[in-house]
Structure formats: C-alpha cells, structure tokens
Amino acid sequence: MFGSMGGRVAERLADKVCMVNGAASLIGRAVADRFAREGAVVVGVDKLAHSVGEQVVHADLTDESAVEAMYREVVRDHGRLDVIYNNVGLMDRGDRSVLEMSLQTWRNAQEANLTSIFLACKHGIPHLLATEPTGGSVINAASFLAAVGSATAPMAYAAAKAGVVQLSRDLGVHLARSGVRVNAVLFGPIETPQQREILQRDPSVLEKRLVHWPMGRFGTLDEAAGTIAFLASDDAGFITGAAIPLDGGITEAFTVPE
Template sequence: MSLLVDKVCVVNGAASTIGRAVADRFAREGAFVIGVDKDDHTVGNHTVRADLTDESQVQAMYDDVVDRYGRLDVIYNNMGLMDRGDQSVLDTSLQTWRTVHDANLTSIFLSCKHGIPHLLNTEPSGGSVINSASFLAAVGSATAPMAYAAAKAGVVQLTRDLGVHLARSKVRVNAVLFGPIETPDQRAVFDRNPGALEKRLVHWPMGRFGTLEEASGTIAFLASDDSGFITATAVPLDGGITEAFTVPE
C-alpha cells in the first residue's frame, strides 16, 4: 500500500540532497509534490522558487498551492544552514547568529504560521507537519556550531508546543533529529578535516552514516496516517548517538 495516495505535500528546501530524496519518496508513495526552494530546481510535480525567510513569499506560496490544487495535507520543512563562522558563542558574530537563526528557525516559524491554516481548512481538516531539527538540539557539545544547535533546539520546542496546541484539530506536528546522513555536503565537512571522521565514528553506535533511504522513509512514515497517534515529539534519526554513553570498540 502506498502511504500518501492523493495527498498534496509541500517539501520546503527541496533542492537539497535530503529534500530531493524526500520529495522522490513522497511521489513513490502516491503524493502530489510541490517542491519549494530559493534556488532554481526541478523537484516535484510542481516547482516553486521562494525565499523561505521572507514572510510575504511564504504566504503567497501556500495561498497559490491551495488555489491551484484545492487542498494541503503535508508540510515537510527541510530548511537548514550551517555557517563556517558559527562556532562558540564567544567567537560568533551577531550577524552570523541572526543569519543562522533566520535560516533554521524563522523559516520554519513562517512555514508553520502560513501553512498550518490551510491544513485546518482542508476538508476533512488535519494533516502532518514535519520539521527538520538535529541531534545537537538534544545534547551538549563543546565543538558544536552553537547558533545552529540553539536554533534547532528552538525548532524542537516550537514543534512540541504546536503539536500539543493542535492535537485535537487532527493536525500533527513532529520534528526529526537528524544525525549524520550520507550526503555530499556531509562528506565534504569531514573531507576538509583529515582524521575528523575517524574521531567521530568512535562516538557513533552504529559506526556509519544513515542513508537517504532511511531518512526519507522515516519522514514518509511521519507524513502518513500510519503515524496518526504520534505528535508533539522529536524523532531521533541518528543511529543512537543521543542515547549513547559508550559504544562498541
């Protein structure tokens, strides 16, 4: 059985590797996919170019989707940005802090603000919102990009509050705590720092990256009615990293 037959799904941040993988998985599960990104792209049955940190563009995008297709069922917010200037708070500029928070938290706030009303107005009302977060929101790290980690923690709290607030409306809101997923960008981070991957693998219980298939499958499940009793939570997609004290040698 396909999980998302006849559902209209918006994938924000669709031009990224994970965004594209999720859009493809949604389509294979029977969804009609609207891919949204600030860059030119070809993801989805219908493509939109919009700056997801600009409120007027976000509102116009959702209004246009519902005007065209008559309903909205799923929103996947895949927004995220890591900045090389984002390090310890002691060494991070205010501009970097604001840029990282706009990209990772404000964009999701705007998507929820202007997308969720359409979920509520679709007949029958309800649907699923999935927000991209990070395992860094659940742990303390001496080496974390601190603006990014704080923004993703904000995404988790926003998700928790919205999930509880909307629970009786049949709109579910969940987050995914991403760990290391195998993408070219993720690999490049380690390639720039020889030996860094070996040091990190010591702390990864499974000792490997997650796959795009595992990531997109988890998000498709959260988008579907099969996860109908799950809301207001952050699902770890991290191979056990946030639960580990020691790992096998």
C-alpha cells in the same frame, strides 16, 4: 506498510498534497521522490533553481510575504494541503563557540534554521486546518545537536534547531485535537557529499566523530526519506509533539561498541 515489498512502495500518501520546503537539497529531493512513489502530489519549494516535484515553486522561505503567497498559490492550484515537510538547514563556516562568533553569524543561523520554519508553520498550518477533513502532518527538520551538549558544535545552528524542537513540541500539543500533527526529526549524519565535506575539513574530524556513533556509519538518503514518509502518513496518526531521533543511536549513547 512501512517500506517496500517486491520493489513497490505502499501508496500511503495517495492523493495527498505534500509540500517539501527546501526541496533542492539531496535530502529534500529524496523525500520528494519517496512522497511521489507513495502516491502524493508533490510541491517542491526552494529559492534555488530546481525541478523537484509535480509543481515547482521558487520562494525565499525567510520572506514572510513570499511564504504566505506560495501557500495560497498551492491551495488555489490543488484545492487542499495535507503535508508540510520543512527541510531547512544551514551551517555557517563562522558558526563556532559563541565566544568567537559574530552577531551576524548568529542572526543568519536563526533566520535560516528557525525563522523559516516559524513562517512555514504560521502560514501553512491554517491551510491544513481548512482542508476537509481537517488534519495533516507537519514535519520539521532539526538535529541531534539540539538534544546533546557538544564542545565543538556550531552553537548558533544547534540553538536554532533546539528552537525548532520546542516549536514543534508546542504546536503538536496546541493542535493535538484538531487532527494536525507536528513533529520534529533529529537528524544525525546522513550520507551526502556536503555532510562528508563538513566532517572532513580536518582529516581527523570524521575519525573522532565515528567513535561516538553507535552504528559506526552514516545514515542513508533512503532511510531519511522513509522516516519522513512514515511521519507524513496516517500510520503515524498517534504521534505528535515528538522529536524523533534519526541518528543511529547517537543521542542515546554513553559508550559505543568497540
């Protein structure tokens, strides 16, 4: 069952060990909470101080030795690994047109948004393959900006997220017969204080953006968490190598309702 009935959520993830990388953010916390409500053993990972998950891990997701060690620790403690949700994303204030961007801003965006997911997949997927029965789900956070052109995009961020989509696509196909599924989620605007702050730095920015949003609103944390939980579950067992839009129709729209 996708969603809830009578206030209860079906335990589609019962006894599965699920890692949430980037757990300290509001979306990370919402996903971790949804995983737990669906019966999962949740491991929350972030370099920031946090208390998310049944097991709390502090690690820099761009540090290869730290990433490798954290997976070994989790599998040692729980004996298995079933789901990896890579909830990583960073926008830099200096990230604008490449004609104005510093090389360091570009490198920071690639490290935070793409290299971190590369390392999580490189060192996490072997544990999914080693879990009996072999299989599991990897969900990588991307952005609708990876699927459209934008004159005002943070271009380093968008390029990195396009890399996440392609990496997810290739891994999904590469691993398709192993039982391990890999998908990306193209996040649109999800209602968080940080997202609103980014869009409201200039008072006219949000108004301009809303013109291009078919639903005319932000997505909710519950909607985001429910989508990730679906992809983590066996209900999504025939979905792999996909880029799932979670954007209220933005990437599919040419014109929008009046």
